[in-house]
Amino acid sequence: MRGCGRVVEEIRKAGMGAHCILQSFEVEAIRHLHDLAPELRRAALYQTPSPDYVGEAMSAGVGYLALSRRLVGDFVVEDAHRNGIQVFGLDSRRTP
Numbered sequence: 001m002r003g004c005g006r007v008v009e010e011i012r013k014a015g016m017g018a019h020c021i022l023q024s025f026e027v028e029a030i031r032h033l034h035d036l037a038p039e040l041r042r043a044a045l046y047q048t049p050s051p052d053y054v055g056e057a058m059s060a061g062v063g064y065l066a067l068s069r070r071l072v073g074d075f076v077v078e079d080a081h082r083n084g085i086q087v088f089g090l091d092s093r094r095t096p
Contacts, residue, residue: 034061
């Protein structure tokens with residue numbers, strides 16, 4: 001994944017690991033970031049439906065799911081929390 005190594009390098013160099021969450025809409029990028037820097041927190045972002053948000057998040061080693069607000073429902077939140085994953089709602093509206 002292009003650029004991931006550089007991002008991790010800069011975070012480590014600045015000593016900011018405890019103050020950031022690496023995030024991506026691409027689960028493969030999150031998996032790659034986990035391999036590069038397992039100590040850094042990661043979030044999987046979703047704006048479109050997925051058959052298994054929590055399963056994908058778990059397989060990528062993330063601690064956070066950030067879902068478009070229209071995708072957040074009780075079942076997803078409860079499943080995520082049962083598996084130790086926090087859920088955040090994304091506001092996908094764009095400001096002019």
